[in-house]
Amino acid sequence: MLELFSYGDTGWGDEILMGLATTMKLAVATLPVGMIIGFLIAFAAMSGIRAVRYVGVGYTTIMRGLPEILTLFVVYNGAGLLLNSLIKWWNPEAEGTDFSPFLAGVIALAMVFGAFAAEVIRGAYNSLDKGQIEAAAAVGMTPQQTFWRIKLPQLWRFALPGIGNLWINMLKDTALVSVIALDDLMRMTKVAVGVTKQPFTFYLVACLIYWVLCVLSEMILSRMERHANRGVRRA
Amino acid sequence: MNPIEIMVSYWPRMLDGTLMTLKLTILGALIAGAISPWLALVRSHGSLIAQTPIRIYVSFVRGTPILAQLFLVFYGSGQFRPELMELGLWNFFRDPFNCAILVFVLNSTAYQTEIMRGGIQGVNLGEIEAAKAIGMTRMTILRRVIFPHAYRIAWPALSNEIILLMKASALASVVTVFDIMGRTRQIFSKTFDFSIYLWAALIYLAITSLFVFGWHRIERRLNRHILPRNNANAVS
Amino acid sequence: MIPMDPSGPILSAIDIRKSFGDVEVLKGISLDAKKHDVISILGASGSGKSTFLRCLNFLETPTSGKVIIHGDEINVQNGQPKMSVPIEDIRKRLGMVFQQFNLWTHRTVLENVMEGLIHVRKKSRGEARSIAENYIERVGLSQRVDAYPGHLSGGQQQRVAIARALAMEPDAILFDEPTSALDPELVGEVLKVMQSLAEEGRTMIVVTHEMAFAREVSSEVVFLHQGKVLEKGTPDEMFATPKSEEFKRFIASM
Ligand SMILES: Nc1ncnc2c1ncn2[C@@H]1O[C@H](COP(=O)(O)OP(=O)(O)OP(=O)(O)O)[C@@H](O)[C@H]1O
Ligand SMILES: [Mg+2]
Numbered sequence: 001m002l003e004l005f006s007y008g009d010t011g012w013g014d015e016i017l018m019g020l021a022t023t024m025k026l027a028v029a030t031l032p033v034g035m036i037i038g039f040l041i042a043f044a045a046m047s048g049i050r051a052v053r054y055v056g057v058g059y060t061t062i063m064r065g066l067p068e069i070l071t072l073f074v075v076y077n078g079a080g081l082l083l084n085s086l087i088k089w090w091n092p093e094a095e096g097t098d099f100s101p102f103l104a105g106v107i108a109l110a111m112v113f114g115a116f117a118a119e120v121i122r123g124a125y126n127s128l129d130k131g132q133i134e135a136a137a138a139v140g141m142t143p144q145q146t147f148w149r150i151k152l153p154q155l156w157r158f159a160l161p162g163i164g165n166l167w168i169n170m171l172k173d174t175a176l177v178s179v180i181a182l183d184d185l186m187r188m189t190k191v192a193v194g195v196t197k198q199p200f201t202f203y204l205v206a207c208l209i210y211w212v213l214c215v216l217s218e219m220i221l222s223r224m225e226r227h228a229n230r231g232v233r234r235a
Numbered sequence: 236m237n238p239i240e241i242m243v244s245y246w247p248r249m250l251d252g253t254l255m256t257l258k259l260t261i262l263g264a265l266i267a268g269a270i271s272p273w274l275a276l277v278r279s280h281g282s283l284i285a286q287t288p289i290r291i292y293v294s295f296v297r298g299t300p301i302l303a304q305l306f307l308v309f310y311g312s313g314q315f316r317p318e319l320m321e322l323g324l325w326n327f328f329r330d331p332f333n334c335a336i337l338v339f340v341l342n343s344t345a346y347q348t349e350i351m352r353g354g355i356q357g358v359n360l361g362e363i364e365a366a367k368a369i370g371m372t373r374m375t376i377l378r379r380v381i382f383p384h385a386y387r388i389a390w391p392a393l394s395n396e397i398i399l400l401m402k403a404s405a406l407a408s409v410v411t412v413f414d415i416m417g418r419t420r421q422i423f424s425k426t427f428d429f430s431i432y433l434w435a436a437l438i439y440l441a442i443t444s445l446f447v448f449g450w451h452r453i454e455r456r457l458n459r460h461i462l463p464r465n466n467a468n469a470v471s
Numbered sequence: 472m473i474p475m476d477p478s479g480p481i482l483s484a485i486d487i488r489k490s491f492g493d494v495e496v497l498k499g500i501s502l503d504a505k506k507h508d509v510i511s512i513l514g515a516s517g518s519g520k521s522t523f524l525r526c527l528n529f530l531e532t533p534t535s536g537k538v539i540i541h542g543d544e545i546n547v548q549n550g551q552p553k554m555s556v557p558i559e560d561i562r563k564r565l566g567m568v569f570q571q572f573n574l575w576t577h578r579t580v581l582e583n584v585m586e587g588l589i590h591v592r593k594k595s596r597g598e599a600r601s602i603a604e605n606y607i608e609r610v611g612l613s614q615r616v617d618a619y620p621g622h623l624s625g626g627q628q629q630r631v632a633i634a635r636a637l638a639m640e641p642d643a644i645l646f647d648e649p650t651s652a653l654d655p656e657l658v659g660e661v662l663k664v665m666q667s668l669a670e671e672g673r674t675m676i677v678v679t680h681e682m683a684f685a686r687e688v689s690s691e692v693v694f695l696h697q698g699k700v701l702e703k704g705t706p707d708e709m710f711a712t713p714k715s716e717e718f719k720r721f722i723a724s725m
Contacts, residue, residue: 211298
């Protein structure tokens with residue numbers, strides 16, 4: 001049993017670890033992109049210009065209502081078709097290519113993450129203390145200084161629990177990319193199952209690995225929350 | 236083909252897929268809805284020994300991708316084929332629909348348990364004591380005091396959970412269940428017409444909107460007693 | 472900048488008007504503060520005291536009127552301010568102390584005081600630090616420089632807020648009911664600091680409900696009623712011989 005998971009030619013330990021590395025790379029690459037989308041959409045949804053506001057609110061409403069796997073296919077196939085027609089238009093003789101599944105994964109996961117993050121950021125923004133922002137203006141800070149030095153650090157504190165949850169959800173959603181042929185943890189497990197014919201054992205191990213990742217994330221997040229809330233009186 | 240034509244030729248399949256999505260979601264939500272209040276009761280009032288397995292179960296479900304759970308049940312059951320055959324359960328696990336439902340129920344039960352736990356713990360202790368004081372039995376207190384309150388508190392969160400479940404049901408397509416997502420992929424692989432994905436998105440959004448609308452109406456009924464009365468004779 | 476008469480006002484507000492929607496809450500208020508003046512603004516709740524104070528540093532933009540600080544003039548017509556310098560330049564010359572303290576909760580006491588010094592006054596860290604420590608000591612909180620605001624009492628927080636305003640070395644400090652949010656036993660420590668500032672000759676404009684402070688510390692008292700200055704004068708003459716019925720009633724209710 002143990003040699004099944006050993007490292008090297010006979011076992012699947014190394015393959016699974018490589019899959020895990022891909023999963024982590026995907027999640028880590030998605031986070032910043034998702035946060036940027038989240039901020040853009042949040043500010044769009046709070047914009048003073050009505051058309052921009054509609055775009056922001058519309059985006060969150062639609063993205064949050066769609067299955068993640070649908071978004072993934074839309075991005076993967078849609079971007080693939082777009083890419084190929086661009087290539088054809090550029091050079092009619094060229095071969096068609098496949099859109100990079102890693103890139104499709106990052107874009108799709110970040111689009112979903114961003115939609116939910118926008119809501120978290122918007123909520124956090126609305127719970128900022130107006131008095132502290134006025135105090136910044138009163139000492140003569142410019143709006144930009146107020147944003148970077150006062151609003152953003154406090155926004156972080158209010159948004160952290162929500163963003164932490166989204167991180168965990170996104171980590172789990174990375175499993176979807178196995179469906180578009182990216183060699184993540186899930187897909188490497190599938191490969192191992194195909195050879196060993198031990199589906200339960202291997203899928204259970206995959207589940208346990210995800211579980212550990214999530215529990216670890218939760219532990220780190222709760223430390224971060226404690227750090228972010230230092231100096232704030234608990235109610 | 237233009238987007239209209241594709242729907243004209245494939246609407247029976249998409250309708251069929253829609254019904255399958257609804258079936259997966261409603262069945263999953265209802266079964267989970269029947270189990271979770273009891274687990275939630277144990278989780279909020281039970282002994283530590285009774286609570287521990289529920290905690291582990293909830294943590295496991297929340298900490299693993301649904302897709303992995305689905306593969307664990309659907310493909311994983313194959314590893315125990317002889318044993319399952321002996322038990323007469325193999326026919327159940329062979330069917331991807333059954334496996335999908337099983338996974339969705341396990342999943343939704345975990346989330347709904349957490350939501351209901353919040354609801355139950357939100358019930359005012361004074362009201363429970365008042366019920367005891369007039370001599371209600373435990374079962375009556377549950378039925379008449381605790382659950383009505385708990386559901387009122389949990390209602391909006393339950394709505395979110397059901398929408399999440401509907402979105403998760405799209406994963407069933409990966410194990411060859413033909414729900415909306417399954418039909419969409421099938422049609423796409425045949426036609427390479429991208430617009431079918433947009434139709435699928437539209438259907439999902441329509442289901443969500445209708446559901447949210449209906450749920451709100453029920454919520455208003457549940458909260459009748461605390462809504463402001465809108466009859467004119469209240470103010471004169 | 473216009474060359475200034477040293478005995479002239481360092482802060483003037485001329486015919487300040489402010490409407491919220493259709494409601495005019497300030498109906499033409501004028502006020503001059505010379506160096507070393509301590510002006511107490513009194514008035515019933517809703518008379519427009521806070522709004523007026525906030526118009527002075529443009530946390531609220533007046534509907535019309537003129538504010539002159541150190542010769543820099545901001546003229547407002549139809550809610551459109553015309554100014555020769557950026558608004559931040561005006562604000563950094565006026566300190567403000569709020570009723571709710573408004574300390575930045577993610578910064579320690581020291582950081583709260585250093586923030587404006589570094590990022591507005593553009594001091595080096597080291598310089599900012601020594602200035603900040605100096606003013607924190609001034610309000611008696613040297614022991615708590617590394618505490619976060621959430622771990623301080625209201626009175627301590629307000630003293631930090633005063634240090635934060637002082638550290639910017641403003642020409643005048645605006646106080647909006649600095650003791651109203653405090654438990655009664657904490658009011659004294661804040662008033663004591665304010666009194667010592669007045670004795671040092673700082674220019675202060677103070678909205679307050681503390682009659683003792685208005686009477687004993689201030690050099691001038693202004694009584695607002697329904698958005699207008701109904702009476703003003705030295706505290707002695709104001710309290711000894713109130714002219715209007717409204718001010719009489721106001722004193723009696725205190
Ligand atoms: N942002 C605003 N929008 C609309 N009305 C406002 C706003 N701010 C103040 N007001 C109104 O302006 C009037 C004056 O308010 P202000 O806060 O200046 O009174 P105040 O004299 O400071 O009272 P208090 O002693 O209660 O602090 C009040 O009627 C108030 O309701
Ligand atoms: Mg006020």
